[in-house]
Amino acid sequence: MSKLVLVLNCGSSSIKFGLFDIGQAEIPRRPRWNGKVDGILGPHPSYGDSLTRPYQVELGCEHPYSEALRYIIDRTQAQLHGDRLVAIAHRVVHGGSKYFKPVRVDDEVLRDLRSYIPLAPLHQPFALEAIERLLEIDPGLPQVACFDTAFHHTLPEVEQVLPLPYAAYERGIRRYGFHGLSYEYMAMHLPELAGDRARGRTIVAHLGSGASLCGMQDLRSMATTMSFSALDGLMMGTRCGALDPGVLLHMMEVEHLTPARVGEMLYHESGLLGVSGIASDPRVLLQCEAAEPRARLALALYVRRIVREIGAMAAALGGLDMLVFTAGIGEHNAEIRKRVVDGLDFLGLELDEAANQAHAQVISAPGSRPLALVALTNEEWMAARHAQALLRFDL
Structure with missing residues (x-):
């Protein structure tokens, strides 16, 4: 009988899931089974997994998120085939x-994590709702929380402290950093791809609908672009990234926007979508940039912010030995990678055009001083490993 863990990655309108066998000493990196419920709050939610093509599901109007979780649990039970779901x-x-x-969630932990909802309103509430509902369904089944902020615990103090009165830092207002499960996987995976070179001055660009950079030395987080919240740093699909706080004061004091309205704008109406007025997805904007000046401007600003932050982070690291692209855009959008690398020629970075178009593992030219890689991230596997380590005595 195998011991299985279900990994959930819950967003506001979708839930990704994967089933991993943690009864083995080394967990297979590919899930036994995985899938996604999408469009949960919309009129046509859909379900799809590695065995079935996506199809529409009825989730009801009153509690669609809870019904989506129940649907996933029911499908998971059908995949056990005599094996045991242990967490x-x-x-x-x-x-x-x-x-x-990582921590096993009880009522006290759940209360603590709710207090962080204002810091990550796009993601935190939905993960916690899933934990709460699943504890109701099966109180004896361990629920393990794996934190995106944890990998950045190694940030030096000079990177953690924000230039505010020091009492703010003592109250916990500081740079936390995010996408930690992705960066933690990179810290394990990059030596497999590049050997000891990965232990040098490495910048990982996690480019998805949310985006950030992590500067590593000896595979530890030494700098990152996201800060107290997941709004800081790079321009993203619908999030603004780094912004003059005076703009926010102006909007509230002069334009009389409420904090709630400002938050809605910063999280949902800014970034690529806000500047272009068309879409949050670079693929859509690349298709129409020739005819749409604002699409062209949005893409130029998006790339400029990435290049600028990589340059600043390379300065903080004292140079650059390796640049790594990961996550949805980083792994699959060759044109965005090209534009970023072209803007970094001052660091000695040169692109191999054919390798980049082929989404090869190494996309830098042979004469390039820093190495440029494309590496697939695996946050779900990291969460499964954490569950295995945390529950090893219970298994």
Whole structure:
């Protein structure tokens, strides 16, 4: 009988899931079975997994998120085939200043994690709702929270402290950093791809609908672009990234926008979508940039912000030995990678055009001083490993 863990990655309108066998000493990196419920809050939610093509599902209007979770659990039970589900692991975006390691969730932990919802409103509430509902369904089944902030616990103090009165830092207002499960996987995976070179001055660009950079030395987080919240740093699909706080004061004091309205704008109406007025997806904007000046401007600003932050991070690291692209855009959008690398020629970075178009593992030219890689991330596998380590005595 195999021991299985279900990994959930819960967003506001979708839930990704994967089933991993953690009864083995080395967990297979590919899930036994995985899938996604999408469009949960919309009129036509859909379900699809590695065995079935996507199809529409009825989730009801009153509690669609809970019904989506129940649907996933029912499908999971059908995949057990006599094996045992021993835990559910959750990607939880924010662990605050208290949680730096995965933890089994009880009522006290759940209360703590709710207090961090204002710091990650796009993700935190939904992961916690999933944990709460699943505890109701099966109180004895361990729920393990794995934190995106945990990998950045190694940030030096000079990177953690924000230039505010020091009392703010003592209250927990500091740079936390996010996408930690992705960066933690890179810290394990890059030596497999590049050997000891990965232990040098490495910048990983996690480019998805949310985006950030992590500067590593000796495979530890030494700098990152996201900060107290997941709004800081790079321009993203619908999030603004780094912004003059005076703009926010102006909007609230002069334009009389409420904090709630400002938050809605910063999280949902800014970034590529806000500047272009067309879409949050670079693929859509690349298709229409020739005819749409604002699409062209949005893409130029998006790339400029990535290049600028990589340059700043390389300065903080004292140079650059390796640049790694990962996540949805980083792994699959060759044109965005090309534009970023072209803007970094001052660092000695040169692109191999054919390798980049082929989405090869190494996309830098042979004469390039820094190495440029494309590496697939695996946050779900990291969460499964954490659940295995945390529950090893119970298994």
